[in-house]
Amino acid sequence: MSFGFVAFHYPRPDYAEEFTDRVHKACEFVASRPGALSAECWVTTEGGVVVTTGRFETEQALRAAFSAARDAGVIVDADEREHRPREFFTLLSR
Template sequence: MTVGFVAFHYPTPEHFEEFVGRTHQVADFLQSKPGCLSAECWATTDGGAVVTTGRFESQDTFQAAFAAAVELGPVVGFDEREHRPREVYTLLSR
């Protein structure tokens, strides 16, 4: 079963472009991991949110990729550049 995620990030306006760069860094990292089928970064048309998406071959490859992401350090953590908590959803193909 394919596993995916969608995450909504809410950077402050002054950190929006920097945050987009951070999400691309994470997406590139995830794409280098075994079992990652895709990882992408999007932005809402109003500039209010950065949306990241990804697909993995299995639950195991999904978990392994995110466990490895800790090596990216603070790039993957919530911090003061976001004005509200992220919304992250894990998805299963049907």
């Protein structure tokens, strides 16, 4: 069994490229943490939504990766470059 996440980010159009670059860096950081299997950044074909996905060996590894990313300032709970709150879901493989 593995644990994952998917997050939907809604950057303001004038910050889309800057925001996407920041999210790519966050995915690289998270993917480098112990127990991480993957972390990726996607952009919808329309370009309005940035989607991040990831997979971890354990729930503890997922939580530790995000805790480390927050502590390092790589991710923040809210970003003024987003025009609506992001949606974050923790996933469990079955």
